[in-house]
Amino acid sequence: MAWSTLLMRRAAPVRWRVPVATGLNASPIDWLRHTPMRTHAVTLDSMPAQSQLGNMSCEVDPYGLSSRPRSNETPAMALKRSLVPQSVYRRQLAARLKELRGATGLTLTEVATQLEVNQSSLSRIENGERGTTPILTRALLDLYGVTDEDQRADVLDLVRADKEQQKPWWRKYSTVLTPTRYDGYLALEAGATHLANYQPMLVPGLLQTEDYARTVITQMRNDLSQPQIEALVRVRMERQKSRLDGEAPAELWTILDEAVLRRTIGSAQVMRDQMRKLMEASEQPNITVQVLPFALGAHPGLYGPFVILTFAAPTPNLVWLENPKNSVYLESPSDVDNYATIFDQLRASALEPPKTRALTARISKELKE
Structure with a gap:
């Protein structure tokens, strides 16, 4: 989806156009609001009780899960907020499997009993904390009465895509990425x-x-x-x-505080080169750069x-907050909508791209x- 004429909902209309290909006439945040959102964070109700975990057996593993129950395990994610991001495909798969089970009225306990799995x-x-295998997925689809071949293929494609995304180009850098959850x-x-990025410092x-x-x-x-x-x-x-390059580049909308331009990082020459890159990048059809003046x-x-x-439907959108040791993402609709509103207000107040370049x-x- 491309961005076109800007329509401001909460402030005076912005009177300029972004030179992009034809698309929806909408605010850059409208694509945040149009994508169906569902919360996939782990809640206490969705976690098995410790007594249940203690009574489970994993000696037989016909579905290739290779899991062992951990009686003292603490949930990896808290309500509305997660410290361990899942792949995009895994989030879609988790939502789809949960939806299919819900349609049958079966509980997790009943499914586990019938399939003899943990x-x-x-x-x-179902919470997206781990992937699954094609064998188990087929068994789940059989149990849920999914017989349509196209529907089954779509779900199995998500399983395979998730596995492929676990082998990304950045894996070779894992030793320096993992400590800050950058990976x-x-x-x-x-x-x-689409990426909507507000940065007041860098x-x-x-x-x-x-x-x-x-x-830096x-x-x-x-x-x-x-x-x-x-x-x-x-x-x-x-x-x-x-x-940002290639056949299907992401749409990037960046808002910077003027301090980003004023703070000398490295040397004057480093900053001149950096500002030249910002001006050149902002001329690209998929990149918008605005500055909030002092x-x-x-x-x-x-x-x-x-x-x-922002992700293609049905994957819910999310907000990423970076910290030195425990970066987190928020994915509840209220959290995402709150940050979308803030971004709306910031871009309405920021300089237009031509004035930003000037x-x-x-x-x-x-x-x-």
């Missing part, structure tokens, strides 16, 4: 069709130059060796090629940076060695 494993599959974000970003990774990225990573990750820093720089550059004063974005990721060029010329 109820804990089934619960984790989890990459999995989500890889499947997103240029977003998808728009950074190599030198800018190297300086060096200063923010003083626990890393130089080879590890270089590995993260390569990840950042590969992300840009993967998500003169605006206080605004709703003072809470901090965030990214809203300000960026002026600040670049003002830089002194």
Whole structure:
């Protein structure tokens, strides 16, 4: 879905157009609201009781799950908020399997009994915490009375796609990605069709130059060796090629605070190169860049940076909040809608893209060695 004429709902209309291919005449946040949303975070009711876990046996594993119940296990995710992102396909698969089971009226306990599988494993599959196998999926479809071949094929395709997404291009960098859950974000970003990014402090990774990225990573990750820093720089550059170029690039809408342009990262030359890249990127049909000027004063974005990721239906949209050690994503409709409203307000207050480019060029010329 492409962005076209901007229609502001909560503020005065923005009187400019983004030069993109034909598409829906809608706000860039309308695609956030039009996608059906469902919450897949784990709740206490969906987790098996410890007494149940203790009585389960996993000696026979006909479906290839290879699971062992853990009586002292703490849920990996909390209500409305998750620390462990699932792949886009796994989220779709989890929702579909739960929907099919719900249509039959069967409980997880009944399904586990009839198929002789671990109820804990089934619960984790339906919550998107783990993948499944084609063998178990076929057994579930048989039990749920799904006989339509196209419908069965669609579900099995999700199983295979999820497995393939567990072998991404960034796996070779796992030693430097995993500690901050960066690999989890990459999995989500890889499947997103639209990205709405607000950043008050730094240029977003998808728009950074190599030198800018190297300086930022060096200063923010003083626990890393130089080879590890270089590995993260390569990840950042590969992300840009993967998500913003090619036949099906993502739509990126970025809002920056003026402080991002004013803060010297590295050197004046690094900043000039970075601002040149921002201006060039903003001319691309799938990229929009706006700046919130200092003169605006206080605004709703003072809470901090965030990214809203939109996926093709029926995958629900989510918000990513990055932290040094425990980055999280929010996926409840109320959370996503709240951040969508904030983004609406920010883009209404920010400079139009032409004025943003003019300000960026002026600040670049003002830089002194």
